[in-house]
Amino acid sequence: SEQVAEYALRLGDDALILAQRLSHWISRGPEIEEDIALGNIALDQLGHARSFLSYAAKAWGKTEDDLAYWREEEDFRSLHIVEQPNGDFGVTIVRQLIISIYQHLLYTALLDSADPTIAAISAKAVKEVDYHRDHAIAWTLRLGIGTEESARRMRHALEVLWPYVGEMFEDEELHAALGDVAVAPSSLRAAWEEEITAVLKDAELELPTVPFAMARGRRGEHSEHLGFILAEMQVLARKHPGATW
Amino acid sequence: SEQVAEYALRLGDDALILAQRLSHWISRGPEIEEDIALGNIALDQLGHARSFLSYAAKAWGKTEDDLAYWREEEDFRSLHIVEQPNGDFGVTIVRQLIISIYQHLLYTALLDSADPTIAAISAKAVKEVDYHRDHAIAWTLRLGIGTEESARRMRHALEVLWPYVGEMFEDEELHAALGDVAVAPSSLRAAWEEEITAVLKDAELELPTVPFAMARGRRGEHSEHLGFILAEMQVLARKHPGATW
Amino acid sequence: QAGQDRFNAIIAEDSRIEPRDWMPEAYRKTLTRQMSQHAHSEIIGMQPEANWITRAPSLKRKAILMAKVQDEAGHGLYLYSGTETLGTPRDVLNDQLMTGKAKYSSIFNYPARSWADMGAIGWLVDGAAIANQVPLCRASYGPYGRAMVRICKEESFHQRQGFEILLELANGTEAQKKMAQDAINRFYAPSLMMFGPPDSDSPNSGQSTAWKIKRFSNDELRQRFVGMIVEQVKVLGLTLPDPELRFDEESGTWKHMDLDWVEFKAVIAGNGPCNAQRLQRRRDAHNEGAWVREAAAAYAAKMARKTEVA
């Protein structure tokens, strides 16, 4: 249905924009192992994006590429957190920590989705996201405990990204309308907070106290970053309308 | 004539791409005075670009915006040096030093161009570029002599940019064909070297010894950076073909 | 007491206080806060517009936009100098901005999402700023009033440019027209809120009025502004997103929709869409420029020593 497609679009857009951001690390990581690790995570996210977007596209008689390359900024449904710049490795790791814990809870809950396709995609995704979470936690510990410099950068990263956490847990009418197909984001909040608090404590870091930003990516109201992301992502495809690759 | 237009295109593209790069500093400078200074320089360069591109465009029955927004990468004629990333403030200053001395010599020589429009644009530009040169020299001295850190960054900036100096002085058939209209870049080389050597000496810096890169921007063979610059610069205009602004 | 008397006399005769004149501490503090907030607003206000410089859709518009953002940097510097005459140096003011202790105009915590926002910001945001600032040209503190004269001149130029952007879009393609209307829809209410809470809810302005810093109430200024844009939007052939907007003959005032003061306060408190981003950009620029400023200072010191020795 249209509403299921709208829901799949949200899941797909988050994964797509995150993949786009992460892929920039390939050939730029702090060690080659991280080129591979962040690249793998990006590739997984791209895979999830393709599954969700293909599913959404079918409802509208379109393709995944129609949705990725030919929508305008206001038609994207991504969260502000995935649009945030990579920053240094610490910022990327904190963003990964925030998102991977979230996605892990979300996909776990979606295993029981009344929509079999969403449940099936989530079943595949949850295993991969589990690894993303391990990766983010391991690095959060290393960087939080490692050196004064790395701890300072991690505190900074938490401050920079925390404003965009609030949006992740905001329910929309869509969630209520979809009933058992979807998961209300607010229902993930307590578990998410518990988990990230525990990780940060282990990493000798603290939950930031900075306020949440009004972020309404789900309504197509994006951060100032998304326009630049899309300009780059879509430039080649749009120069060749109707072409196949 | 077509050839004069081709020549104006080269001058215009260098100024346009440099303006695009420099404009990114606005709201990001090391002090607000530099937001203004680099912004002014960018604005001057944009002005020169508009004059040269308008002149070139006339020969082809086009407008400055047709040339800026609707050409493909391989049709641009910019030098690789203006395409280089801003880097830190030191890299931007060294790029400014390299280019402003060059443009000052070039526009001074073009005062005697047999083409009255090129001579007239150069007459306006040379005064502004004179200020750009003063600005670059003043900062080269401050950063070269200032602190160990700033001197280290300046040495790094020189190494990073030097490979793209060679291309600036390469003659093309076009120059010979245009006779007194154009200035053969090679004819500027000795004066440029003398001047920059003197500045670097005053700034307690040395000429780098890194080799020149094969750079053929004048033939439309650009650095890997230009595609990204154009994707951003052209994105909005291209979404609205035929629109006026 | 002599100082206080003289100060009172100057205020009473609508003349000007100058930096060397005696002034009450509260007056100095109020002005320092207001002028530095104004300066910070110019500096932070560069960001939403700088966001579109590299993507401006024509070279002419790119040049105009660059010049405008430059002007804002200039206004910021000018106002920081003015504030310094009251005894607080610029680096202290800048620290207050970066640590979030000082405020700036809340409107700049909204994103500039489309090119049409360059028009809406010019027309509505600069328009509201001008309505606020024109009376300040007669502010009792000399350096402030003089700064305002110069700034207002440039701002009204900017407002015209913003209007022109919208006019061009409004007469353009359907997509352009839609873009323009959307920008107005987003900036209308926030620009009305730039005048501050309704007079009924604005207890602090009495003293500023007595000191002849503030000359009109929030609602008075808002009324003027609404009257102006109601006329101008007709020229654009676009609409203001306010179904309740009408001129009430009886009270002789414009009635407009209720403004969302809860959101307003939340944005001021730091919850706006871009507060974190705006401050972070400022901090990044400052921190990444530290080595440059240090080098410049070290160079100046070395040169000074050289001159001494010679």
Next chain:
Amino acid sequence: QAGQDRFNAIIAEDSRIEPRDWMPEAYRKTLTRQMSQHAHSEIIGMQPEANWITRAPSLKRKAILMAKVQDEAGHGLYLYSGTETLGTPRDVLNDQLMTGKAKYSSIFNYPARSWADMGAIGWLVDGAAIANQVPLCRASYGPYGRAMVRICKEESFHQRQGFEILLELANGTEAQKKMAQDAINRFYAPSLMMFGPPDSDSPNSGQSTAWKIKRFSNDELRQRFVGMIVEQVKVLGLTLPDPELRFDEESGTWKHMDLDWVEFKAVIAGNGPCNAQRLQRRRDAHNEGAWVREAAAAYAAKMARKTEVA
């Protein structure tokens, strides 16, 4: 002497030298140079392709390209491990790369200017690499030969993917076809030069052949490669930019145009279009990652101490 004899025997019977075996210093040095150059080439070779990941024109192609660049990083790591078995640690090898003391395949100093280059690099550059590497699967040094087996498998997968990109473009719009032909035009000669100078001008390969590291001469390998691409380009319906290309029945060899060995040497010497950029990117990644590596090391040390204490 016993070591040397044993070494000679192993080489003679075409068996394999393993890390713990005695080997002549020159053999160790030659292999270290060759294997680390190969590793560096994988790492630097990521860059031209990474350049197009964010702009890949379909999600499927984006995924394939990302996976390919990942594989290259994996090959790099695998080859660095192999090189480490010869006694030189990875950070030393990496330093040699960053300071320009070590070389890497010169082809990666050319820019990847269009999407079609993803095809041409896969088809021609990986194709040439495979032609070079397949015989290395039987290299006398065990870890090298085994690494080559694995790498060649993945490389031939990459080559097919590159060919597919070109095939899709060649059957696409006029603009796509032009893009494909242009990429082939740019990568044809440099890929032929990947086999090194003509045998007549390649004095160093005698010892490598005796040691059974190298099995075929530069020209022999080049011939094989040319024979292969001549056939494949027909499938694409495109052309190789070589008017002199023909099979000479008399000598039984392919005749091709003269290659520009002056440019080849200039690129190796550091004058290529992208040498500076490639090395700088590597150095930047390394330097910007220093704090991360330091933190990881400090963390590991802290954890080790904790375990000791416990």
